[in-house]
Amino acid sequence: MAERQVAQLGPGTACCGWNHCGRRLAAGAVDGFVSVYDSQASPSSKWQAHEHAIVNVVWLPSEYGDAIACVCADGTLSLWEEVAAGLFSFILFRFPVTAYSDGQVKVFELMDSLELDKWQLQAEFQNITDPISRFGKPACTSASIAWNPRRGGSQQASFAIGFNSDSPHFNSCKIWEFEEAHQRWLPLVELGSPNDMGDRVCDVAWAPNIGRPYEIIAVATCKAIAIWYVGLNSDGGPSTENVAVLSGHDGEVWQLEWDMGGMTLASTGSDGVVKLWQANLDGVWHEQAVLDCTGSHN
Numbered sequence: 001m002a003e004r005q006v007a008q009l010g011p012g013t014a015c016c017g018w019n020h021c022g023r024r025l026a027a028g029a030v031d032g033f034v035s036v037y038d039s040q041a042s043p044s045s046k047w048q049a050h051e052h053a054i055v056n057v058v059w060l061p062s063e064y065g066d067a068i069a070c071v072c073a074d075g076t077l078s079l080w081e082e083v084a085a086g087l088f089s090f091i092l093f094r095f096p097v098t099a100y101s102d103g104q105v106k107v108f109e110l111m112d113s114l115e116l117d118k119w120q121l122q123a124e125f126q127n128i129t130d131p132i133s134r135f136g137k138p139a140c141t142s143a144s145i146a147w148n149p150r151r152g153g154s155q156q157a158s159f160a161i162g163f164n165s166d167s168p169h170f171n172s173c174k175i176w177e178f179e180e181a182h183q184r185w186l187p188l189v190e191l192g193s194p195n196d197m198g199d200r201v202c203d204v205a206w207a208p209n210i211g212r213p214y215e216i217i218a219v220a221t222c223k224a225i226a227i228w229y230v231g232l233n234s235d236g237g238p239s240t241e242n243v244a245v246l247s248g249h250d251g252e253v254w255q256l257e258w259d260m261g262g263m264t265l266a267s268t269g270s271d272g273v274v275k276l277w278q279a280n281l282d283g284v285w286h287e288q289a290v291l292d293c294t295g296s297h298n
Contacts (some may be wrong), residue, residue: 008041011080011126015255018060019066020262027069028054034070034080035089045086049078055142064110075101097159099143103127103170105161107185127161127170129187138167147264156180158188160204160217168198170209173219174232175238189238191219191228199223202253207262218265220253225267225277227285244285248275 002275009016009027016027024129025037032050034057035043060067066082074280079099080088098106109122125141141164148158162173172192177187192198199221207216233239251270258265265277276289 003087010035014053015056017057017059018257020062022106024066025060026057027057028057028070032058032072033071034068034088036068036086045088047080047088049080050074056197071098083231097145097147098143099127099140099163101140102243103140103163105143105176108219125185127163127174129174129190138163138165138170138274142199142202144201144203144204144220146172146217148206149208159202160191160206160219162191162201162204162219163200164200168280171198171200173201173204173217175217189230189240191217191226191230191240191242193226195220195244196223203256205256205258205265207258207265208260212262216262218258218267220256220267222252223247223267224254225256227265241298243283244276244279246277246285246287248287249273250290 010029010056011026012029012031014030016025016031018025023039027035027037028049028051029035032048032054033046034049034054036045038044040168049070050149051072054070055068055073056071058069060069068080068088070078072078098108100106103126105125105127106121107123108119111118111120114161142192143161143163144159145159150154152236156177158175158177160173160175163170165171172190174190175188177188178184179186201221202217203220205218207218209215214229217228217230219226219228224245226242227244227246229241229243231239249267249269250273255265255268256265268274268279272292274291275287277285278288279285
């Protein structure tokens, strides 16, 4: 399979993300700059979004136009909307779901889809399933959030979140679902086996679903990548199955990303290698390809 370079990311690039159709790439750097690439080696747009390093960039869903959320190392967030070709305008320091270093999770609601500068705080809670117990405030290094890609209709809004903290009660990946009747977020299920419950979570990725009767969620911990199938059992409650543990990286996994069809998972980590994972016809997950930082592949 022939590979071609689609963009040359400059030195200091710390994170990147594709837009919904996979045609535009946004990259954040340690100097606070954001670059957008449009099928060319050089960026079509570049601006300073923050004074400190950017640790994550995320494109908003297509229904909100071309807009990018940036997460800064100092704990601030910014939202940028493309108001003209290659020109992005600052909107505000808020984003629908945010996780904080003290373990708090805040959900913000957009008041008008045509006005991206009008948000309100909808809910605030901690990533724990036992609301009675008190675990204090953990010291969190990072948190990973992945929305359910299926939205609208009868589908309830839901997302998965896991923490990288000093408290195992907060760390384990949990799926939260919005209950319309009482207008509140409830923990739906916890993704973790007895052996890895509470492991630090490095990243979470929710696969796009095109006709599957179950959801696929990948969770990267300090040990490996776990593939989870989430569906419904006979009584209508949630069911989970850990179908694979992928441990091909030599070191910590940094980032996970699904392709548009939810069939191939890409992972990268401290070993400087990108790995592609797929399930065969028998449902067995395996390493499909390996790419090193120089662009060679197996």
